[in-house]
Structure formats: structure tokens, C-alpha cells
Amino acid sequence: MSQIRQDLTTQEWVIIASERARRPRQFAEKKPPQLPEYEPSCPFCPGNEKMTPPEVSALRNKGRANQPGWRVRVVPNKFPALSPISRKREPERKLLDGFFRLMEGAGKHEVLIETPKHNQLIPELSYRQAEEMVLMLRDRYRALRELEYIRVIVIFKNQGIRAGTSIVHPHWQIVATPIVPQSLRRRLAVATRYWDDNGGCLYCDLIEAESKSGQRVIEEDNDFIVFQPFASRSPFETWILLKEHSACFGHLSDRQAKALGRTLKRTLTRLYKVLDHFDYNIVIYTAPIRDEEEEYFHWYLRIVPRLSMIAGFEIGSGIFINTALPEETAKVVRRVKI
């Protein structure tokens, strides 16, 4: 018999049906090809800096802007989902045919290239590189939040074709949007209501409950806890939470940002050791800019392995079907020697 579990942060349900892992598959899984360290046609490889728009930030060993010698490089997305407008105005809004709501696609869309090497995945970064990657993500958050018309900054990573990437060279994306997405509004509403009902932060209580139970915990230190959530949407879904209460990713101190980089490297190292090759998304949920000081919300980082496809049931109901118990997958991942 399967279980239906509730995600306390969204009140959405997940079906955990481990029986379904046994169903036949008529499609073979293919291992992706080995990649070279440098790819002449790749816009993110060193030497090809002119293939991207001019950089907005970089950390370098040598060289000038838009030349090789960088360790981390941030550029505007050449095909942005949202584009900047004058900082003095709000995006234009319209009502078409008295019915359809529409707004100018104002915002920023940046790409953070965390390594000059075409084939270097996060587990293969040095600890210093991993630290600099997170420091730079935080600094870009801080820079983009200054635009008056921006409401939310979405930070994410698409690793591999099943995770929706179009460029294989490892990179993050940062989208500054002029709206608060419903999915974030939902998390804020649920957390606010939890505060009213219980007099505390939902996520702080979640950290305490996961830590105490220990069943789903991968690792925990003074700064961060890493666990596979009770209502994981997919096998090996993993969350990283800062134990100190904070609604805003951009408020990370230097020390905390570096610790997050190391924690993320260790966590992905463990996951790769168990799953071999796998595609995944990383997303950071952080409060809207005007709610950065909020005591009701708590930012978090979510790693979503893309081991199966999102299908009609998920699209139609919003309920995900997960074929693995997080208690079982967490046990395997926790035991990995790193």
C-alpha cells in the first residue's frame, strides 16, 4: 500500500509508491557522452568570451574583463526571459479585450559560470571554487535586488538534458522578476498561517523535527542541515537549510556562504556516488525583496534529481508520485564515504 504524505511548506500532497519502481520501462536510459575539458564552440569556455554579452562580474587570476583568466564569470543571458527597463519606472501593465492580463517582460536574466572547465561538475570543484560560487550567487542577489521594479530573485541550476539545460558547460541562472510567483506566495501564506497557529517559524520547526528524527538527515553541522524531505517529490530530493533563521538568501554572511558552498559540494559528491550520472535542478527559494526581514519565512535550497519525467498526473493534479521512501534513500546517501 502506498502512502500519501503532505509537504508542510506547500500543503501539497505526494504519493510515495515504492511498488511502482518495479514497473517495466520500454525505454532505455542512456549514459551521456564523456565531455572534453574545453569545447571550441562553447560560449562559456575560456577564449570564447566574445560569444556572450560583456560580463557583469568575475573573479580572475589574471586578464582583463571578457578575456580568459577568470575563475567565476557572470554574464547577461544572451536570450533573456526578461529584459531591463529604466530603473525609474514600473513595468507597463495592460488589460486586453477587457479580460486578459498582461505585463511587460521587465527584469534581468544572468548566467553564472562557476568553472572555466567545460566538464567540471560541482563535486569536482575545489572547496575554494565551491565557496566562490556561492559567494558570487549571493553577491548577484545583492546587486539585482537594488533595481526598484524587481520583486523576487530566482536562482537555479539546470544540470543535464533531463533537467532542461540547453548548454552543457556548468552554469547557474539568476532571474530577477517584477512579480511574486504564486508558488512563492503559497509558501509565504502557509508559513504565515503556521506562525499564527504555532507561534514559530515552520522551517525552524522543520529543522528541529528532522534533526531529532534523524531518519532523513544526510549531514548536519553548526550552520546547515541537509535532509531528504518527508514528502520528497522525487527519489533523492534533497534540501539544505541554514539553521539560523533567515528569510533571505542574500543575507548570508561570508562565512555562511562559504560553508554552503562546501556543504553543497559534499552533498552532490554523495549523490553522484550513489546515482552515478544523473540530471538535476537546484533551486533556491528566498523571500520577495520586500519580505527579506520576514520572521515567517526561511530561505532554502532544493536539489531535485530528474530521474523520472513529470507526467499527466502531476500536471493535472499537482500531486507527484515518488517511487522511493526518503528514509531509505537518505540512509544510502548518509553512509557514502566522502
Place this chain on the structure above:
Amino acid sequence: MSQIRQDLTTQEWVIIASERARRPRQFAEKKPPQLPEYEPSCPFCPGNEKMTPPEVSALRNKGRANQPGWRVRVVPNKFPALSPISRKREPERKLLDGFFRLMEGAGKHEVLIETPKHNQLIPELSYRQAEEMVLMLRDRYRALRELEYIRVIVIFKNQGIRAGTSIVHPHWQIVATPIVPQSLRRRLAVATRYWDDNGGCLYCDLIEAESKSGQRVIEEDNDFIVFQPFASRSPFETWILLKEHSACFGHLSDRQAKALGRTLKRTLTRLYKVLDHFDYNIVIYTAPIRDEEEEYFHWYLRIVPRLSMIAGFEIGSGIFINTALPEETAKVVRRVKI
């Protein structure tokens, strides 16, 4: 400059960024292999009826239950997401560690095989087959709603690997769940509020607005309107709405169910002519069983072509990025000769 459009039924936002269609792709799209009409190892092909659990319903030319001779066949899913419990009780609910909410995975999970032919897609069905397919979906809705512990019936189809199917032989799935998913709750709440603000059904007004504008309409007759929604989440997303107000798919009359079968066949024929091969999901949004008579909600069918992958931005924000204007794709699809 891209546009940000609001889906009026969920108040979620979609970014329409047609510029992004020009971005390079480092992965090749592969045409799927030609399939045979019969596949000896396929559990859904005639002659292999013993490979599925015993059928719960069928339309047959000849033969007895669980033998060849059927035109449409319904069987329990061999690897169900949810399993039946005694109809006299509610599913068991628990609170683990005083914090984590959990419920027994009670429900039903059926498979409807709409054709005995392994390779027969919906456009290749006869009009009679298409009619019988929808009549049977409606009849299964009516049968499953009778279970006391069921709250919502989710009907969907996964066509192709990118749409998450694990078995290629064309089929639908019907999942009867003991909970009301948040995504349906959201639609009900938005529609109820629209009623309060405007004194009418949101979906009836949407039908009128789309019909009047005509820009996104594919076809329209006395029973149904087919259009690509203003805030399409992906290129060529297509909705089919019954023009008569009804919250419940199961309330379709025989005449309406047959008309829906023909409309669905025509619509998919058009889409295949434009897109050649493509993977897609079909989902039917219908009211919870206790809200079947609701005047605030209106059931609808949604076809979601899976031309791109759901990536980190969508997971992190719930905002989809669509690279095509529905006005432009609708024009192409509307002009297809069928």
C-alpha cells in the same frame, strides 16, 4: 521584449519570450522509431490480456472478458499509485513525530486502452473509436465516483517518453484520489472569487472572450470551443471547453461525449500535421465529487505538448517560460486542412 501573461484560472504567470526560441541547443532531437501494429511483449496488445490484472470493463466485437476481440479495454494498473480499501471506511491518517502528516494511499488506478493496435495514435482512430474512447472515460468516472472515500478523479494521458509514459501502447490513466489536490483547490478558489467579483462563471466568460477575439481559436461548434490559451505554458498548448456550463466531466451526455471524441481527434490531427511527431500529455480538470453541481467551476481538457523540458526556473518559481505566442501558433494550427 518578452511579455508576462496571467493565467486567469490559476492567477499564475507565464513568460512569453519568443526570442528564446533562437537559442542554441547542444542536444539533438531524435525522431522516435516506427512501431509495429502488434508487439508480442506488450501487456496492452490483444492476446496478452493475461499480462494485465483482469479487466474491469471493455467494449468488444467478440470474445469473452480478458480475451482478444475488444475495441476498448479498461484494467486496473498493475503498479498502482493508489490501492482500494474497504468502501465502508475512510483512509487512515497519522501524524508522525507530532509533525509530519501522512495518509494511507487509498484509491483506484485504472488504465484505459483505447485501441488494440500498438501503434494507433488518436488521429488514426476512426471517429467511432474516438467517440467510444470518451464514452468509456466518462463511464469510468461515473463508476469510480461511487466509492465513498474518493474525493477527486484525475483523468490523463501520457503520450511519448518526454510525456512520462513507460508503456508505448496508447492508453489513458484514471486515478481516483481520497484528497483534493492543492492545484484543483486553487482553481476552485480563483473561480469562486471571480464569481463573487463578477457574478458569473470565469470559464463561461473565458469562452466568450476567446470566441469573440478569435485570435487563439482553433475551432468552435455548438458544443465545444478549442483554443490555445492566452497564457499558454508551452508552445501549442490547447484547451477544449464544453460551451454549456458544467463543473463535472462525468455529466457529459452521450451526444456530448461523442462530440468531444470527434473534436479531440480533429484537434490532435491538426497538431500532428504541424508538429510531425511530438510527445504530449492530456489532462482533464473536473470538480471534486462533492462539488460536481458547482456553478463556480467548469471542467476542461488541456493538451500539453512536451516540446521543452520543465527546468529549474519553473520548479523554483512556478512561472513557465514559453517561446511562442499562442496567437501565432493558433493561426498555423487553425489553417491546417483536415
